[in-house]
Amino acid sequence: MRRILLVIPFLMILASCTPIKLIEPAPQKVGSAYIIHPTIAWNGLDNTMFPSISENWTADGFGLNGIDFWHDIENDKALYDHSGKEYPKFRKDMKATEVQELMVSSLTKAGAENVQATNLRPAKFSTADGFRFDMTYSATNGLHLRRMVLAAIVEEKLQIISYWGTEAHYFELHVDEVEKIMASVELI
């Protein structure tokens, strides 16, 4: 309850001057780590006003679906840094199984409930040997969510492209487009 009340003023501020930018269906650079090629327009959070470890886009609204791009996560850094919590940290010698565990614990710590990860398998991240897995969890508001993750550790830094959406309707809506984005990734 306390958390919701504290978040409301923040969301009001966010709504009044939300730094949303249009992401054109054209090559997009993610940090200095990789380039992706979306084929539809997305709405991106402009992180120059609210700095974040990841870049975040949505097609239908940030409560419904989105893509999170983490890039160049270094040894001993976490995937989240908000809420004054101690989030688990990435280690440069992690294997795919351990990155999957890191993602599960990070989401759990961020407030997601009943986080499950399945189907961990090898996959290419551009030219690098990476891996993919699927996730399900519930948000604190009870919404059931799905997430798919493509990741790789390249030169000791973690790169992640992760698409999520509500189990009902919004996840399926852009899966094909996200598959194209994941297939289009080019390491810089």
Next chain:
Amino acid sequence: MAGIKGLTALLIIGLGLSACASTGDVKPIAPGERPEISTDEAGLWMQVERAEEKLRSSGKVVTDPELNRYVNGIVCRLEPDYCQDIRVYVVNAAGFNASMSPNGAMHVWTGLLLRLENEAQLANVLSHELAHYRQRHSVQRWRDIRDKTDGLVFFQLTTAMVGVAPLGTLMALATLDSIYGFSRDQEQEADDLGFERMTAAGYDPREAPRIWGFLVAEKEASDAPKGSLFTATHPQSEDRQKRLDQQVQELGDLTNDLILGAENYTAITRRFRSEWLEDEVKVADFGRSIVLVDRLLERDPGAGDLLFAKGELLRRRGKEADLDAAIEVYQSAMISSDDYPPEVHRSIALVHWTQGQNVEALAAFEDYLNKNPNADDHLIIRDYISQLK
């Protein structure tokens, strides 16, 4: 200086307004009673009924009939007159928690059940929550906050006018934090009444302070940032343990026929333990969880699920000595238990690989697939094996 004087005056006015707010007398709720439809209490019930409805359909509630029958049975033993008014929901969530809504919906987290050792301890937690219901603490608290918040709006406006808005914000934070739970006095009253009720129902009262001892140990070992500026509004676990210890002393010599219910409790909850441990590991508060698992191991040494959980916590924390310690614990699980999970082999392999012991890693990954050829992650494990060969 003048600014400080003005600020002091405003503080006095603001605090005075808060203090003027009356919460009124709230009598304990009678068995079967529901609030009159025209009252603020009925409005509060309506809100929590909506939340209860949402919880029921959320998939977070453990529906196992035996577990639910067991917990409900203890509630009815503790408060036979209110038995029909209470609905207990065992909620899948790690962490030590139980809560009570004003309309009789009680939430018991699986993380709490994982931590308790016997029925007497569970009876103490349940009787504490039942006391919140009987004494209508939620509605008292709600009226108190509503009145406080009205005072707060005035305080923020006045402080903002003289250019000290940040202080207004700080006061807002303090008030919001106090909304988080029952007040210190209410918690103390629920502790006292809960203790009385569990003792009257025949449970061993010496188990009540022990629960708080568990919490103190976990809190001290936790990796989470310590304390909050506003935690003074709630009694600390240490104080609650001392107070309950004192109450046990005051009871004098105790008879030998008091209910502990350790065997019964274990029989009902044991089959869920692996799942609850998995949830605990996911939270990644390694210090807290290792203290918990070590305590559970004292009572059930050699249990495969506990040893696996401890190994997972050590491996994931990954400090210098942790990896060797994790290997030892995994090996203990394999030696002392026939029902250790096949994932033990995968974890051993990951540790060896991290330590550069590729031959051992390869062998352990192969053991994992031999034990579990259709593992959900068999594709990545086969990839690991080909990298190691």
